[in-house]
Amino acid sequence: xxxxxxxxxxxxxxxxxxxxxxxxxxxxxxxxxxxxxxxxxxxxxxxxxxxxxxxxxxxxxxxxxxxxxxxxxxxxxxxxxxxxxxxxxxxxxxxxxxxxxxxxxxxxxxxxxxxxxxxxxxxxxxxxxxxxxxxxxxxxxxxxxxxxxxxxxxxxxxxxxxxxxxxxxxxxxxxxxxxxxxxxxxxxxxxxxxxxxxxxxxxxxxxxxxxxxxxxxxxxxxxxxxxxxxxxxxxxxxxxxxxxxxxxxxxxxxxxxxxxxxxxxxxxxxxxxxxxxxxxxxxxxxxxxxxxxxxxxxxxxxxxxxxxxxxxxxxxxxxxxxxxxxxxxxxxxxxxxxxxxxxxxxxxxxxxxxxxxxxxxxxxxxxxxxxxxxxxxxxxxxxxxxxxxxxxxxxxxxxxxxxxxxxxxxxxxxxxxxxxxxxxxxxxxxxxxxxxxxxxxxxxxxxxxxxxxxxxxxxxxxxxxxxxxxxxxxxxxxxxxxxxxxxxxxxxxxxxxxxxxxxxxxxxxxxxxxxxxxxxxxxxxxxxxxxxxxxxxxxxxxxxxxxxxxxxxxxxxxxxxxxxxxxxxxxxxxxxxxxxxxxxxxxxxxxxxxxxxxxxxxxxxxxxxxxxxxxxxxxxxxxxxxxxxxxxxxxxxxxxxxxxxxxxxxxxxxxxxxxxxxxxxxxxxxxxxxxxxxxxxxxxxxxxxxxxxxxxxxxxxxxxxxxxxxxxxxxxxxxxxxxxxxxxxxxx
Amino acid sequence: xxxxxxxxxxxxxxxxxxxxxxxxxxxxxxxxxxxxxxxxxxxxxxxxxxxxxxxxxxxxxxxxxxxxxxxxxxxxxxxxxxxxxxxxxxxxxxxxxxxxxxxxxxxxxxxxxxxxxxxxxxxxxxxxxxxxxxxxxxxxxxxxxxxxxxxxxxxxxxxxxx
Numbered sequence: 001x002x003x004x005x006x007x008x009x010x011x012x013x014x015x016x017x018x019x020x021x022x023x024x025x026x027x028x029x030x031x032x033x034x035x036x037x038x039x040x041x042x043x044x045x046x047x048x049x050x051x052x053x054x055x056x057x058x059x060x061x062x063x064x065x066x067x068x069x070x071x072x073x074x075x076x077x078x079x080x081x082x083x084x085x086x087x088x089x090x091x092x093x094x095x096x097x098x099x100x101x102x103x104x105x106x107x108x109x110x111x112x113x114x115x116x117x118x119x120x121x122x123x124x125x126x127x128x129x130x131x132x133x134x135x136x137x138x139x140x141x142x143x144x145x146x147x148x149x150x151x152x153x154x155x156x157x158x159x160x161x162x163x164x165x166x167x168x169x170x171x172x173x174x175x176x177x178x179x180x181x182x183x184x185x186x187x188x189x190x191x192x193x194x195x196x197x198x199x200x201x202x203x204x205x206x207x208x209x210x211x212x213x214x215x216x217x218x219x220x221x222x223x224x225x226x227x228x229x230x231x232x233x234x235x236x237x238x239x240x241x242x243x244x245x246x247x248x249x250x251x252x253x254x255x256x257x258x259x260x261x262x263x264x265x266x267x268x269x270x271x272x273x274x275x276x277x278x279x280x281x282x283x284x285x286x287x288x289x290x291x292x293x294x295x296x297x298x299x300x301x302x303x304x305x306x307x308x309x310x311x312x313x314x315x316x317x318x319x320x321x322x323x324x325x326x327x328x329x330x331x332x333x334x335x336x337x338x339x340x341x342x343x344x345x346x347x348x349x350x351x352x353x354x355x356x357x358x359x360x361x362x363x364x365x366x367x368x369x370x371x372x373x374x375x376x377x378x379x380x381x382x383x384x385x386x387x388x389x390x391x392x393x394x395x396x397x398x399x400x401x402x403x404x405x406x407x408x409x410x411x412x413x414x415x416x417x418x419x420x421x422x423x424x425x426x427x428x429x430x431x432x433x434x435x436x437x438x439x440x441x442x443x444x445x446x447x448x449x450x451x452x453x454x455x456x457x458x459x460x461x462x463x464x465x466x467x468x469x470x471x472x473x474x475x476x477x478x479x480x481x482x483x484x485x486x487x488x489x490x491x492x493x494x495x496x497x498x499x500x501x502x503x504x505x506x507x508x509x510x511x512x513x514x515x516x517x518x519x520x521x522x523x524x525x526x527x528x529x530x531x532x533x534x535x536x537x538x539x540x541x542x543x544x545x546x547x548x549x550x551x552x553x554x555x556x557x558x559x560x561x562x563x564x565x566x567x568x569x570x571x572x573x574x575x576x577x578x579x580x581x582x583x584x585x586x587x588x589x590x591x592x593x594x595x596x597x598x599x600x601x602x603x604x605x606x607x608x609x610x611x612x613x614x615x616x617x618x619x620x621x622x623x624x625x626x627x628x629x630x631x632x633x634x635x636x637x638x639x640x641x642x643x644x645x646x647x648x649x650x651x652x653x654x655x656x657x658x659x660x661x662x663x664x665x666x667x668x669x670x671x672x673x674x675x676x677x678x679x680x681x682x683x684x685x686x687x688x689x690x691x692x693x694x695x696x697x698x699x700x701x702x703x704x705x706x707x708x709x710x711x712x713x714x715x716x717x718x719x720x721x722x723x724x725x726x727x728x729x730x731x732x
Numbered sequence: 733x734x735x736x737x738x739x740x741x742x743x744x745x746x747x748x749x750x751x752x753x754x755x756x757x758x759x760x761x762x763x764x765x766x767x768x769x770x771x772x773x774x775x776x777x778x779x780x781x782x783x784x785x786x787x788x789x790x791x792x793x794x795x796x797x798x799x800x801x802x803x804x805x806x807x808x809x810x811x812x813x814x815x816x817x818x819x820x821x822x823x824x825x826x827x828x829x830x831x832x833x834x835x836x837x838x839x840x841x842x843x844x845x846x847x848x849x850x851x852x853x854x855x856x857x858x859x860x861x862x863x864x865x866x867x868x869x870x871x872x873x874x875x876x877x878x879x880x881x882x883x884x885x886x887x888x889x890x891x892x893x894x
Contacts, residue, residue, distance in 0.1 A: 069829030069866045199825045206830025207821035209765020209805035216764035269755040342769050342777055342831040342865045391831030392865050423770040638825055646828055649867025672774040681856035683869035
């Protein structure tokens with residue numbers, strides 16, 4: 001093992017930055033007059049919202065995106081460090097507070113998701129780095145009495161005639177100058193850090209227990225809160241006898257809040273133990289009549305009887321199906337799923353002197369700020385929102401019910417509150433990946449060309465639920481009635497007029513055919529829904545790739561060659577399939593092992609995966625996965641590999657185990673014994689091949705997931721002759 | 733009043749004897765490196781060593797550790813002085829979200845204390861109680877096997893004597 005040079009590594013500071021600060025120069029969105037949330041703990045130079053350089057040459061990067069494990073601090077640190085000529089491991093990286101300059105350029109709000117961060121920030125953050133470097137060079141030229149052309153930069157220093165001067169020496173002069181807005185960017189050939197591998201900037205903190213997550217926040221006078229919620233989503237409290245909990249040791253308050261009953265105590269375990277004494281009664285809601293069998297039956301009837309709303313209508317599908325030599329029709333099912341990040345939901349809220357602080361690991365800290373303002377009545381500009389590391393997210397930490405709860409409890413108890421969900425709360429009171437029933441009817445000619453692709457999906461939609469979550473957070477001043485009206489409107493629009501694209505994404509795009517239709521029928525049983533790693537692609541990939549395997553078989557073609565032939569309109573996808581095909585030809589699986597192949601385009605990235613699988617009895621075992629990915633320039637190839645490895649495991653958990661059942665409206669599963677997650681002994685070896693396509697970076701957090709389930713299904717078909725069309729996979 | 737040794741220091745607490753060790757360490761002694769994941773001994777995020785043996789502390793009442801030796805991730809190594817396992821974790825960029833990694837490292841350290849040269853199957857068996865939702869298993873195993881066989885700067889005997 002190589003020795004670690006500790007002096008190179010700075011630790012990520014999780015203390016959020018708030019309050020006043022010196023603002024000079026430019027900001028990303030132009031000439032900003034909005035005060036930055038950067039607190040000047042020591043004298044330094046703040047040329048923009050992203051950087052602070054101090055006289056002792058500390059370079060601090062305020063990372064605008066949330067670190068949930070995807071490596072965004074390493075990735076974005078590399079972009080800004082590349083142009084600034086500072087090694088990402090030599091920077092101190094802090095999580096940014098709320099400010100308009102920290103908006104995600106892809107979303108227009110300060111949020112993290114959709115595998116968007118590297119793609120959205122690739123040029124803007126490099127530009128910030130380049131402009132700042134130009135400013136420092138100009139300042140150095142003045143201070144040293146040399147011309148700009150005589151100055152080079154490296155590792156946080158200007159270099160003049162072989163002599164090195166730290167950037168920090170010039171910040172006083174730099175603060176008086178105006179930075180250029182379009183300093184030239186480096187040519188790819190000159191990159192020092194982009195495309196190279198070094199360990200993640202957060203690796204030391206996360207290997208020593210020193211990385212600070214939301215759950216770790218500990219402030220003076222803090223009390224702990226535990227909430228008992230209805231087992232059925234949306235049911236309101238009708239009555240509760242508080243006496244059982246009120247007299248328990250350490251308990252200070254028992255409070256009715258919007259989501260249930262909160263117990264406040266000096267310590268967490270006291271609150272938890274006392275809360276178990278409560279037996280609240282809940283109002284009746286329609287969901288209480290719903291079982292998983294109800295959902296499946298309602299979806300099946302809708303699939304059969306309802307036309308739905310058209311998402312895509314190209315060419316003439318009827319004529320295409322008529323011209324086919326073979327027509328195949330298959331249905332595919334995917335269940336509701338919980339995200340189950342290892343850190344359960346939590347938020348810390350302090351309200352004092354008409355001001356508030358909130359700490360939480362979120363996928364949009366601006367939403368936490370807005371919710372605290374809305375539910376405390378404190379103006380949004382007096383709410384300081386602090387980001388922490390996220391102990392996993394996968395889409396879950398965009399919904400911040402726990403911030404609302406902590407705010408309500410802090411207001412009612414008049415105490416700083418640390419509110420934590422249990423694992424049971426996480427699984428039973430969550431927001432879920434929507435269940436889906438999909439049908440594809442496709443035609444193929446004997447020459448292997450696809451003549452028509454008719455797809456339909458039945459299920460709930462995410463977008464109206466997202467509006468329901470985000471509007472109160474982003475517009476804390478907007479009345480409840482207005483929000484209800486707009487959410488209701490969006491629900492109607494997606495049920496009757498246009499398709500929520502995240503419901504059908506990935507169901508039809510990848511393969512060539514002139515005749516395609518995609519229809520959608522909204523059937524929603526009022527279980528809360530949200531994004532779940534790779535969103536619609538997490539279930540559509542099985543239907544799309546499964547159908548392609550069936551078409552190839554029908555015409556007696558190798559399924560991988562069939563994919564090569566039918567992806568001519570998607571050259572980058574076509575290329576990863578070809579590379580996968582070459583890899584597969586070299587593989588010689590042991591006796592009893594079978595290779596399955598699948599590919600999928602999502603979040604602007606193309607991935608093919610080959611799964612080596614054996615079946616023993618009814619048990620599916622995945623031994624090895626080879627993953628071919630084209631995500632443009634791999635800013636840190638090792639982080640890309642890590643994301644592919646992780647997405648394979650996440651997708652395998654869903655393929656082999658992931659299932660939630662509704663029983664009279666309540667989620668039946670509760671913890672890892674009945675909602676199992678893949679463990680080390682079941683984890684395959686993963687080989688990742690990154691295609692060096694040289695184009696701008698695209699997403700990596702999610703695109704590794706969609707191909708794994710269909711790749712395993714394809715291998716299982718070879719092993720057993722059974723087509724797996726229902727998740728999670730069960731062998732007959 | 734319950735007394736035990738925490739990372740080499742004698743400590744005492746008047747927390748209820750039924751309180752799980754995890755919450756006493758986190759809330760009373762303010763060591764936040766050990767994590768809550770499931771509260772049922774199913775995920776391993778709370779793993780500490782009790783007398784050198786990896787234990788699920790979300791299920792262990794403090795009455796059961798009276799007079800015993802408890803080591804947390806903070807007692808294993810620090811950012812300035814990494815335990816060999818932690819150094820391997822950094823070198824291989826094992827953590828993603830990082831939340832489960834304290835527990836993973838404590839389970840791995842306990843394994844290597846008992847069995848300095850584990851096979852791949854030994855590692856699977858010893859680590860099967862630790863869930864990583866980010867799916868870093870390939871690297872966790874590689875890191876453990878990298879360190880296996882090297883002389884460790886830390887061992888269970890020293891821990892108990894401390």
